[in-house]
Amino acid sequence: MYDKNWAKVDLDNVPRMVTPAPGPKSHEMHARAAQYMKGYSSQVRLFPVVFESGHGCTLTDVDGNVYIDFSSGIYVTGLGHCHPKVTEAVQRAAGELMNAHDYTTPIKMRLLEKLADITMGEGRKKLSGMQLYDSGTTAVEAGLRLMRAATGKSEFISFHRDFHGKTMGAVGLARLDASQGLRAPGFFLAPRGYCYRCEFRQKYPDCDLLCVDYLRTIIREETAGRVAGIVLEPIQGWAGSVVPPDGWIRKIRALCDEYGILLMADEVLTCMARTGKMFAMQHWDTVPDVMTLGKGFGNGFPVTAMLVADQYKEVIEKISASTSYGGNPMACAAALASIEVIEEERLCERSAHLGEILLARMKQLEASSPIVGEARGLGCLLGLELVKDKATKEPFDLAGQLVYQKAFRKGLAWIPAGHILRMSPPLIMDDDLAMKALDIIEESIYETQRELG
Ligand SMILES: Cc1ncc(COP(=O)(O)O)c(C=O)c1O
Known part of the structure; x- marks a missing residue:
């Protein structure tokens, strides 16, 4: 102790x-x-x-x-940096076994059971199908693949100024810069519930969340009606901690159910108590079909996860979880210790x-x-x-x-x-x-x- x-x-x-x-x-x-490292972020360039x-x-x-x-x-x-429990868990794992591909290891078994314990949802909606990755963006890609496989459809809608990572699928969900070129076909962006700068010049709550209703227009006028998933950050990180108005997430959940579209909550940034709940979606009591975890999940060790509702477990079988580093013993040890600290230290x-x-x-x-x-x-x-x-x-x-x-x-x-x-x-x-x-x-x-x- x-x-x-x-x-x-x-x-x-x-x-x-x-x-x-x-x-x-x-x-x-x-x-x-x-001299060698190029492409620093603005935070480094400025300081x-x-x-x-x-x-x-x-x-x-x-x-x-x-x-x-x-x-x-x-x-x-x-x-915090170098939390003794996390540091000790990683050091111990590093001395025992560093990698075992996607074989089960005792520490992986314990992490998956712990995640199943804390995850959202009940019964067929419980987010109990899991895959482990090594960056937020690869977990997001796995979520996109899963949603395509589960629905047999291939289009996605995401939101203005959300950020989901830097691989080619994930960049298509967000604002592009010149280096990223064209958005892949099938990716559509919608205005977000950002009341300080409402793109519809409305006032909440009088607007009755017109921004969510507008998704119907996008589905009808822009997509081919083959939308597999709506992807959102429950609270925006990169865009500056933008909290959506109450009702925004629930109304999107209802719209997804109406159209047979899956809802993916990208909780890479918001998970693990960052927003005051283990998962940010819990603020609105809304269970997504797919959820990604990252960042605080391993408190610094690169470990991420893609979770999917129990009802899609057969589909997730078809999405290979095999990666070089995802879920290696050090990663699992870091994630398990981090969750335990969150619980123990409330x-x-x-x-x-x-x-x-x-x-x-x-x-x-x-x-x-x-x-x-x-x-x-x-x-x-x-x-x-x-x-x-x-x-x-x-x-x-x-x-x-x-x-x-x-x-x-x-x-x-x-x-x-x-x-x-x-x-x-x-x-x-x-x-x-x-x-x-x-x-x-x-x-x-x-x-x-x-x-x-
Ligand atoms: C919401 C969200 N999703 C995905 C990512 C990508 O994660 P990574 O940088 O680990 O690939 C980020 C990174 O900032 C993020 O904030």
């Missing part, structure tokens, strides 16, 4: 910036790596720090600066509580700052949308960049996305440390406001 206080920090010493960041060693090492270690809710860079972690390695390390409750206190303060910031258009989120999946003018809601990209960099320099590691700032603290964070992180964000916003006039 590990010390329950393993991740406690000395609040007076975190963050601790000993040199202006990114410091000289970071600059030197990043420049050496960047090319080199991290050396992580412990619980803090990160330390090669210059000795200590940061509050408000990104969890891009929504991954929800239990991290769903902790995530919901942190989300409540953080969002309450972020809403005050929304009210007082002329550039915070919307503060939003659920559990430890939070975001701030910056605008030039609250009436026109024009995105304020420069402010997003400056606030991100200023806060980072003060010791907050977090995630930019153009004019949106994303927050994904570890679920184990103490209230005081979370409040300290928000102090830094507030200061950085006020400084930016003054600077940009």
Whole structure:
């Protein structure tokens, strides 16, 4: 049993910036790596720090600066960096057996039984058909293959600004950039329930969720009427922690049932207590037919899953689960230990509580700052949308960049996305440390406001 206080920090010493960041060693090492590594994300391009270690809710860079972690390695390390139980489980597995292809191993058996224990649904709707993969995008691809095989149809509908991964099927579900070329035939995108920027210029709830009704138009006018699945992120991650209005997910579920379309919830980012429930779909009591898990599933170890309703178990037999790394013993050990920690440390409750206190303060910031258009989120999946003018809601990209960099320099590691700032603290964070992180964000916003006039 590990010390329950393993991740406690000395609040007076975190963050601790000993040199202006990114410091000289970071600059030197990043420049050496960047000679070869290309295509860095905006978070690195805007702040090319080199991290050396992580412990619980803090990160330390090669210059000795200590940061509050408000990104969890891009929504991954929800239990904190190097949680002793997960680290120990992976180390033990690495010393026993590293790979056994898709043979059953004792640890895989235990993980599958645990997942069956916590998964959603009852009877034929229970998500008890499972396959294990090594990245979110490959789990998403497996879900697409499954839905095609189960329905004998081949079209998919997904939503504006959702993100599902970088393989060719998954990119077809999302916004394309020039390098990705054409969307494959059979992929259609629909406006999403994003009330702050409603594409139909409606007001919720008076709109009666017109955006969901519009899916009927897409099915009738754009598809060949051969829609296998509707794919959605229950809460958007990349797009900036956009929580759909109540009723949105349930109305889509009803529409799927009416048309005989399968519903796939891509919970790669939202699973494992990130939003205050084990799975985000539980906020709306809605069981999808297919669900993908990733990121926090292994708390840093690459392990993902595709789950499907019991009624499609015969179909899933036809979708080969064999991959080189999916479900290897180290991966299974990491995932099993992570689920156990979430349960033992009651991290769903902790995530919901942190989300409540953080969002309450972020809403005050929304009210007082002329550039915070919307503060939003659920559990430890939070975001701030910056605008030039609250009436026109024009995105304020420069402010997003400056606030991100200023806060980072003060010791907050977090995630930019153009004019949106994303927050994904570890679920184990103490209230005081979370409040300290928000102090830094507030200061950085006020400084930016003054600077940009
Ligand atoms: C909702 C969602 N699905 C799928 C993916 C792809 O996961 P991976 O990067 O592990 O392939 C991501 C990654 O950010 C995601 O947020």
